Amino acid sequence: MAQTNASKKLINSVESCVDECLEGLVAVNPGLRLLEGHRVVVRSDIQELVKSGKVTLVCGGGSGHEPAHAGYVGPGMLSAAVAGAVFTSPPPHSILAAIRTVGKNNQAGVLVIIKNYTGDRLNFGLAVERAKAEGIKVDMVVVGEDCALTSTDKTAGRRGLCGTVFVHKIAGSLAEEGRSLEEIAVIVREAVDNMGTIGLSLAPCSVPGSGPSFKLEHDEMELGLGIHGEAGVKRMKLTNVQTAISTMLDHMTNQATKTHLELVKGDAIGLIVNNLGGTSILELNIVAKEAISYLENKGLAVERVYCGSFMTALEMAGISLTVLKLNEVLRDCLDSPTVAPGWSKPMLPKGQRLRATPIPLPTTESSHGDKIDVSVGETVDKDYGNLLFEIIENVCKSLISSENRLNMLDTQAGDGDCGTTVTRGAQAILKKLGDKSSPGLPVTNPYSLTLALATIVETDMGGSSGALYSLFLTSAAQCLQTKISSSSWIQALNNGIAAIQRYGGAEPGDRTMLDALYGASEVLNDKNRSSLSNVELFRQAVQAAEKGAEDTAKMAAKAGRASYVNPDNLTQPDPGAISVAVWFKAILDKLV
Ligand SMILES: Nc1ncnc2c1ncn2[C@@H]1O[C@H](COP(=O)(O)OP(=O)(O)O)[C@@H](O)[C@H]1O
Ligand SMILES: O=C[C@H](O)COP(=O)(O)O
Numbered sequence: 233m234a235q236t237n238a239s240k241k242l243i244n245s246v247e248s249c250v251d252e253c254l255e256g257l258v259a260v261n262p263g264l265r266l267l268e269g270h271r272v273v274v275r276s277d278i279q280e281l282v283k284s285g286k287v288t289l290v291c292g293g294g295s296g297h298e299p300a301h302a303g304y305v306g307p308g309m310l311s312a313a314v315a316g317a318v319f320t321s322p323p324p325h326s327i328l329a330a331i332r333t334v335g336k337n338n339q340a341g342v343l344v345i346i347k348n349y350t351g352d353r354l355n356f357g358l359a360v361e362r363a364k365a366e367g368i369k370v371d372m373v374v375v376g377e378d379c380a381l382t383s384t385d386k387t388a389g390r391r392g393l394c395g396t397v398f399v400h401k402i403a404g405s406l407a408e409e410g411r412s413l414e415e416i417a418v419i420v421r422e423a424v425d426n427m428g429t430i431g432l433s434l435a436p437c438s439v440p441g442s443g444p445s446f447k448l449e450h451d452e453m454e455l456g457l458g459i460h461g462e463a464g465v466k467r468m469k470l471t472n473v474q475t476a477i478s479t480m481l482d483h484m485t486n487q488a489t490k491t492h493l494e495l496v497k498g499d500a501i502g503l504i505v506n507n508l509g510g511t512s513i514l515e516l517n518i519v520a521k522e523a524i525s526y527l528e529n530k531g532l533a534v535e536r537v538y539c540g541s542f543m544t545a546l547e548m549a550g551i552s553l554t555v556l557k558l559n560e561v562l563r564d565c566l567d568s569p570t571v572a573p574g575w576s577k578p579m580l581p582k583g584q585r586l587r588a589t590p591i592p593l594p595t596t597e598s599s600h601g602d603k604i605d606v607s608v609g610e611t612v613d614k615d616y617g618n619l620l621f622e623i624i625e626n627v628c629k630s631l632i633s634s635e636n637r638l639n640m641l642d643t644q645a646g647d648g649d650c651g652t653t654v655t656r657g658a659q660a661i662l663k664k665l666g667d668k669s670s671p672g673l674p675v676t677n678p679y680s681l682t683l684a685l686a687t688i689v690e691t692d693m694g695g696s697s698g699a700l701y702s703l704f705l706t707s708a709a710q711c712l713q714t715k716i717s718s719s720s721w722i723q724a725l726n727n728g729i730a731a732i733q734r735y736g737g738a739e740p741g742d743r744t745m746l747d748a749l750y751g752a753s754e755v756l757n758d759k760n761r762s763s764l765s766n767v768e769l770f771r772q773a774v775q776a777a778e779k780g781a782e783d784t785a786k787m788a789a790k791a792g793r794a795s796y797v798n799p800d801n802l803t804q805p806d807p808g809a810i811s812v813a814v815w816f817k818a819i820l821d822k823l824v
């Protein structure tokens with residue numbers, strides 16, 4: 233649902249903008265093709281590549297960073313790129329489709345390269361585990377080179393930014409050379425340790441369908457922002473470009489910060505001067521001149537400079553600077569040829585590309601989650617099934633009607649997409665749920681039902697929320713195989729919470745959805761409340777979830793994207809926690 237204050241965009245619809253962007257990309261680049269039924273761009277020679285004995289490379293993440301990542305697909309760089317919705321990690325099934333396409337029957341193996349974001353770690357992590365279980369050789373490198381943070385005490389760690397493009401180039405070159413998966417992973421991880429990025433923004437961007445991601449006064453700029461419109465670490469007065477660049481690079485190399493890049497006189501470096509999307513070429517060239525001159529004045533040998541749009545944040549006015557310490561191997565990697573359109577000049581269209589047929593998916597024996605065995609798990613009677621139907625329907629509708637509020641909260645704390653992501657999941661569930669007279673989901677079999685919900689969420693949602701809810705539901709289902717009672721639902725909740733903690737690494741008090749879930753679970757597991765009726769107990773659990781969610785407003789963020797935002801700016805509750813309170817309340821409404 234578009235918000236009324238949405239910024240102007242040249243799109244046909246919010247829902248279709250990523251697909252149409254990819255269609256356009258493959259239309260003007262003959263070397264690129266779409267993978268059937270997925271937001272995955274692959275090399276058009278992928279079938280030969282897989283047989284070539286070379287390591288293949290998969291990258292991906294949310295859209296809005298164009299040309300990243302699909303623009304780096306091509307000989308000498310990536311084999312495939314998986315695109316999520318704008319600023320939203322893609323769902324695991326598309327990632328798995330990409331890994332299968334480049335990894336099935338490929339002895340050399342697959343290297344998956346991601347930027348360090350919770351959503352990407354979880355969704356790509358899940359797909360990698362599935363691929364391994366299918367016998368595909370695969371390793372994953374997580375890029376986190378942000379130098380903005382002054383400490384590293386966050387669960388979320390350093391963000392992955394434009395340095396990821398250097399990683400694509402280095403890994404691409406080594407793969408082309410025929411190096412092994414193990415060798416490539418070692419060299420690439422070392423390169424990540426030897427690079428740093430710092431951003432600067434003059435004006436925010438806006439996600440299609442929404443308003444600006446944050447506000448900057450006309451005489452302000454923001455140091456160290458991320459690439460999703462998340463506010464940065466320090467707001468400063470607008471200065472001339474020379475002062476701005478020295479502030480950025482001083483911060484990047486400041487020994488007092490835990491995330492600084494160690495540079496010593498005489499070091500050879502490569503530099504990316506990156507346009508975050510809305511900076512004029514005139515300004516960008518000045519930035520390049522100033523950055524080179526700053527670095528040379530420090531006695532560094534600036535051996536390679538790349539200037540342009542490499543890793544954008546939609547139309548954000550601003551820049552980032554990435555410095556990579558070079559050695560002979562890395563220098564050769566940067567210099568090796570590639571025709572990936574994002575790195576070199578785009579090739580001209582040949583013929584009628586819009587009609588090019590998509591690459592078919594590889595056939596596969598395993599079709600995880602596509603079929604759910606309803607013979608497992610205890611069945612409940614028709615009335616109970618009807619109640620579950622109504623609960624699911626109400627949960628989805630409530631979440632959908634909270635879309636704008638959740639987006640608004642995520643705009644302050646993250647990247648503004650939590651409502652959109654949750655709504656996408658809810659709509660997919662409603663579509664599958666269908667009609668009450670003949671539901672499309674196994675509502676009389678709680679175990680199968682919960683697994684089916686996990687699969688829908690995993691397939692259609694994306695983002696941190698998608699992965700976390702999928703883990704939650706998959707683990708919860710394990711407690712619903714036998715004897716359905718109020719206590720098995722409580723066990724299911726406990727198990728689900730444990731899975732979120734296990735994979736997300738956050739704890740109660742870290743300002744996440746866990747704070748709402750925990751509040752509710754404490755009440756439900758409280759022995760002193762055993763005399764309460766089920767409905768009364770649940771009513772108190774809802775109150776605790778709501779309180780847990782509201783209390784996040786006062787918490788410091790330790791996990792997720794909010795952990796990068798200046799704590800002074802975090803005055804509203806966490807969107808993920810509010811979403812939990814919303815669905816708890818929606819369940820209660822159907823129990824009374
Ligand atoms: N490590 C984590 N553990 C538990 N919940 C998390 C974690 N990281 C993020 N979250 C929850 O996810 C919510 C954001 O969801 P979403 O917008 O889908 O994520 P993103 O855009 O960062 O991928 C946060 O408000 C928070 O409640
Ligand atoms: O561009 C977005 C990144 O891929 C992170 O995704 P996320 O917001 O789902 O964590």
Ligand SMILES: [Mg+2]
Nearest residue numbers: 319320647649
């Ligand atoms: Mg997101």
Ligand SMILES: [Mn+2]
Nearest residue numbers: 646647649650
């Ligand atoms: Mn978000």
